[in-house]
Amino acid sequence: MSKFIGRTAPLIGCLLLVACTGSPKGTQPVSGFELERYLGQWYEIARFDHSFERGLDCVTAEYTMREDGGVRVVNRGVNLETGEVDEAEGRAYFVRDESVGHLKVSFFGPFYSGYNVLALDDDYGWALVAGPSRDYLWILSREPELDPDLHANLVERAERMAFPVNEFLRVEQGERCERWR
Numbered sequence: 001m002s003k004f005i006g007r008t009a010p011l012i013g014c015l016l017l018v019a020c021t022g023s024p025k026g027t028q029p030v031s032g033f034e035l036e037r038y039l040g041q042w043y044e045i046a047r048f049d050h051s052f053e054r055g056l057d058c059v060t061a062e063y064t065m066r067e068d069g070g071v072r073v074v075n076r077g078v079n080l081e082t083g084e085v086d087e088a089e090g091r092a093y094f095v096r097d098e099s100v101g102h103l104k105v106s107f108f109g110p111f112y113s114g115y116n117v118l119a120l121d122d123d124y125g126w127a128l129v130a131g132p133s134r135d136y137l138w139i140l141s142r143e144p145e146l147d148p149d150l151h152a153n154l155v156e157r158a159e160r161m162a163f164p165v166n167e168f169l170r171v172e173q174g175e176r177c178e179r180w181r
Helices: 003-016 148-160 175-180
Strands: 040-048 057-065 071-079 084-094 102-108 111-120 126-130 137-141 168-170
Touching: 040 148, 057 175, 071 102, 111 148, 126 148, 137 148
Parallel strands: none
Antiparallel strands: 040 057, 040 137, 040 168, 057 071, 071 084, 084 102, 102 111, 111 126, 126 137
């Protein structure tokens, strides 16, 4: 079993106890969402710390269409200290309206968690994504590096939505990641 999946198991257990596919209270996923434009590779720029990603850098998420109309999700990261690559494959489906950035994602059996695009660049160059609660937040970008002013703006947006932004961890995406790309 992939360590990524092994690390995901505690999250799955926690999520079973809460409204798994919901959005953080008081937030709204983006409307006018276009899945075709969202597909492809994203780089994780910053995240909140969780056991399922702990120690990983060079983290990417690749979104492609599945035959059943859902989305294939492949998350991949590297422990730069050991050189160990960790990968997990999951699937995602819209919760309701396909024009709203609110999906449910599963990496383990029939158990789903919320995937909420809370802010999205008009050109789909960056995204602010939350899980079902304020315990899960990611800044994603189409490029491995994000302009510092834009990064600060996204952190401010998250803070206005009452996320504990002091918990953000920067994800290494620089030269040390080149050999795994």
